Amino acid sequence: MRVRHAVLLTTLGALCLGAAKPPQPIDLLIRGGTIYPGSGAPFVGDVAVSGDRIVAVGRRLSLPARRTIEAGGLIVAPGFIDPHTHAGAQLASDDAAVRLIPGFLMQGVTTAFIGNDGGGDPDVAGVLGRAATKPVGINYATYVGLDPVRKRVIGEGDRAPSADELARMKGLVAGAMCDGALGFSTGLFYAPQSFAAKEEIVALAREAGIRGGVYDSHLRDESSYSIGLAAAVDEALGVGREAHLPLNISHIKALGVDVHGQAPAIIAMVERARRAGQKVTADQYPWSASGTSLVASLVPVWAQDGGRSAMLRRFDDAAEMTRIRQGMIENLRRRGGADQLLITEGEHKGRTLAAVASARGEDPVAAAVAVIRVKDPAVASFNQTEADIAAFMRRPWVMTGSDASTGHPRAYGSFARKYSEYVVRRKVLSLRDFIHRSSTLTAETFGLAGRGRLAQGAFADIVVFDPGSFAARATYEQPTLLAQGVRSVVVNGVLAVDGGALTGAAAGRALAQTPPAGTCP
Template sequence: MVGLASLALLGAAPAARPADLIVRGGTVFPGGGDPFVGDVAIAGDRIVYAGPHAAMPARRTIEARGMVVAPGFIDPHTHVGDDLSSPDAARRLIPAFLLQGVTTAFIGNDGGGEPDVAAVLGRATARPVGINYAAYVGFGAVRQAVVGAARRAPTADELARMRALVAGAMCDGAMGLSTGLFYAPQSFARTDEVAALAREAGARGGTYDSHIRDESSYTVGLKAAVAEVIAIGRQAQMPVHISHIKALGIDVQGQAPAIIAMVEAALAHGQTVTADQYPYDASGTSLVAALVPLWAQDGGRAALLKRFDDATLATRLAADMRENLRKRGGPAALLITEGAEKGRTLAAVARRMGVDPIAAAIATIRVHDPAVASFNQSQRDIEAFMRAPWVMTGSDASTGHPRVYGSFARKYAEYVVRRRIISLRDFVDRSSALTADTFGLAGRGHLRAGAFADVVVFDPKTYAPRATYEQPTLTAVGVRLVTVNGRIAVEDGRVAGVAAGRALPHRPTRGSCPSR
């Protein structure tokens, strides 16, 4: 192991300004280019040199021979917004990400992004954060604010109000509109309603990011849901991004090649379509979202609990939940990851209660709707999506799943080293440059002069996750150094306690914005 704490303090600097830090002699993967053995020099918050040899003085030099030096990784789909705004300064550092080399994250995904994007981005000023972040405005949050949880179309006035909220959020720095059309009440919206709001984001240079309406066979089916997201992008004339692309459940396993063909046909016709993926065969959701039919969720939790007590609905509700459980692979394939039943499968909960799995699920939901890990994907589909050049690395970081602490490290250890599905360069590029370039993060995702100094140095022999489904909060190992905006955030595999992150507002590239 290279002792990165050792440093060389050089003599008096010549007239040229010295670098603050030189990372010396590592194998540099610059992001979107061929790797080389060389140096990366940093002054202030910027890279001032990346090449074979930095012939400049430096206040500090860190030896990185044998290490991989890469742009800080960028996670395009997370749920760390509460962590970033926490009153706990240590929590705001996001150590689970830093110790994987992740220096930038997107929040507000799945339609949950707050409409007041100015406030979301402004929080970093009062409460400094450990990583950079960008934010979506969420279709779900906008619809909830105007229409509520009802299963109905908006009135003309309501639609106008929702469009105005999206336009305002874009003008305040949102990077686009996110949706979670699988989830009620977002699932109650028709395509034309979603497209109307997406056009407001597209008119201002934003991206349409979607947890699609169906990743399985719940409603319209996987293929139709992919067709819908592509159609919305075409109607709104904007790039589209498919969140955590997958084929979920036994009915659609094996459909990855067909989905890839649909996306590549859209690309061939000039559309911009990308996706992200986490490297696990279990998705993460809630027990309600996994099992309860959408009709029973109409009106929110209070209405659902009343339906549980309605004897006239019992047979229908149990039958629909049983069918959804079948699609998920049965009760042994649902692991509860929070609450009183944490660490038990639904099958184990049912045995403990002495009832069938559906009755056990209803009893659990009555108390709390817990997060679950749902084992529902095939390795063949995971690998097929991973090979697609338009699929980037993401975590979908959410409670109780090891993907929060391990996605980037697992993709490297499992799919670069062990399975050899993608190359090391592909891993780096699709974890940094592809994401930055796709979403217009100027100065991020590349190691080159003038770029922001977000850098990760990891040991290719030891970089790996430790998080498991049983112990999902174990941090990754093998990252030796991380800089965020030129400041050392991780050194010798330990979080340095430095809050060097920044909010990254998107600047509208076209369209009108009111003066603010």
């Protein structure tokens, strides 16, 4: 049911106007806000909630309510849905406060996906089932990922699977899909996933496609590390076509000096595929810095064959290290130099690689190797241009995402920053487009039934925010500052944020996808 300019009076609302007996009060009435239903034009009106559902949306709902929130001057929208996060460890934490995921709730994010970049645990039943004993603050869904599937069967080596090994890997993906996974994810830039050929990926993705899943991919190359950005997009499109399932490109970008300005060409590739009938979307975070690790940024992938211990042995081999050093020098150039890599955890947290090198009296590559020998730290890599960011953001098939990870402000500020920076300040998007691409588009793309809209019968996932103050406070120096401007957040009918403060309610749910009939035992 679409919400339009016309007043929506549900059966419940109509009964309220003419019933002989006073109706039972609803649980929550959000009154007088500017409602952006997700699709359709905004209007000033009310949203009524009982239990975990929206029971009415309209211009004036004369309904008695146990609780009323006055939303005059505020925006009322579907709860935001983040299609790319690394919040799995937080959702599984033994600390109930951590499991609320405050950084998401205080931006209005009510649903998040985990298992991205190929990291999804094949034990999907366990991942989804733990919400029953460890209540969470937001809804979540999960992918099954190439990394654990490949490691479990092959290990970390650079080789193709045997026929028997491939069959076992396919079985892991199929089983995970039957247990409720969203689809199959890959992080082909990262070893050992980078050792998988396209044919292997197609075979595994097909198992997800048969069971109604999506292929979500961190491209093999977002820059010029190996096959190049355009070829990596072409590979992902090919996997989607050959495996017969929708493709979502993770955190779409043009990373590094060699590919700056290529956004229009990549957009053209995707839109040709879409015109030909292929289902292709992407998600994007609104930051010029990506989040990765120092090893992934600088160490050539061949030197990571066999895992960390093998890499460290190569560091100790003079001949190997000469070759590694040359590769690291080139990768540092791609990323814009040592002053564009900010270490975000560990001993050197808050310092650029250039600053660490200066303090040690070494060149940046030698300093990076010394740091990596102790631990591979997370880094923020400043590698994108605003022109490319805006070009991708304007496309109607690009959703808002965070790629939320430790040490990067995107975990605490992506949705808020996209609004304040790209809707209000830069005017790249309209408010209506921002809300649609942060909620409805994501729900429709991934088949989240009953979510992503403010409509009668939908789940009551709702955000109420102040359009004058909604903004990120998190910075690269202080990445865990909560966003400002969100007044209320409702998750499955329960107030998780009330008056701008967390209530402590853990009303989130694990969202299992249902495979088509006959595709699972």
